[in-house]
Amino acid sequence: MPNPPNPARRSQSSRRAILAAAAELCSELGYGQVTIEAIAARAGASKKTIYRWWPSKGAVMLELIDETATITAAHPDTGDLAADLRTQLSAVIDLLTPAHTSPVAGLIAEALNDPDLARDLRDRLIKPRIARFKERMRRAQDAGQLSPEVDLDVALDLLYGPLYHRFVLHLGMPDADHLDVLIAHALRAVDPSTNT
Template sequence: MSRAPNAARRSESSRRAILTATAELCSEDGYGRLTIEAIATRAGVSKKTIYRWWPSKGAVVLELLDEAASVAVDPPDTGDLATDLRALLTEVIGLLTPPHNSPAIGLIAEALHDPDLARDLRERLIQPRIATFKERLRRAQETGQLPPDADLDVALDLLYGPLYHRMALHLGMPDSSHLDSLIAHVLRALTPPPSAGVPEQRRESQTGVS
């Protein structure tokens, strides 16, 4: 006895084909040249099928990036804060590289002119990863790797800001050595020096100031 086609399986197969086609086209031609028509042709589906699930090419790319990101669900926790921050930042660097055909860079640029896409980008991709970052830093505070009064919002800006600065000004992503240096300097800035807790009179005696 023949069975009727499984509509859910067929839909998932089409969805996967669409996302795969989108990734391939972005890699080949960049986000700027990506069109719904090209995606449909490469995936072997109709434009109507794509628009049934996504309102724009930006929405397709957003779902592609959301699935591709690997460190979003659970923050890494090796016990070494610098190592875990490196994993989080390396994921972002991977999304922004190479700049000429990175779907993430194209999506960020388009979101500047599309409030709905900007909202979806923030809610689906950005905010969950900020939460992951802060959760890892809270664990570091609990284990004494960071002081309890460390400002996690400032830490976010200090660590992630340079990546987007370098992206926007075409300075290139930091290499391994530069990334390690960035993390080391930020952790040093977030941790008060040992002398911070020494009484003023004792510091004066140690420095010879009377």
């Protein structure tokens, strides 16, 4: 006699289907047009199942982004700080573009009007990634690639601020050459002895 289905596996399978459906719909329709109903229909799940696990569309997208960003926007450590920053910042640009279909862009916009979602976005997605950035920069300091006196909060703002400025004001993301210039200027600003 076959074993009955494992409920934990079935739940994990449903969870993956829901997150995949959310990603597909966002890519096809744009964040603003995605609904819980559409996610449920695409995933073959009920709205009740979705709401049991997530309180809103934003919460579904936050979990999707958290998984995606963990995979695609890690901080490499090849020993070349500028090259590693280029790799990481390029991954962030990829997550933000195109803005119309980016779950990250949609979630940031939705969080502006939803304090609970903004808190969850900050606590679950932003703060842990800031901590990883600082860990990478501390390793650069330990390796002598960056002065131990560098203010890592200022470095964060100088490196990531231009991306979000350009994103929010629809100025277009920097191409590879412009990104290299931004990184070089940011590193020199926080540590004038940096040779980039």
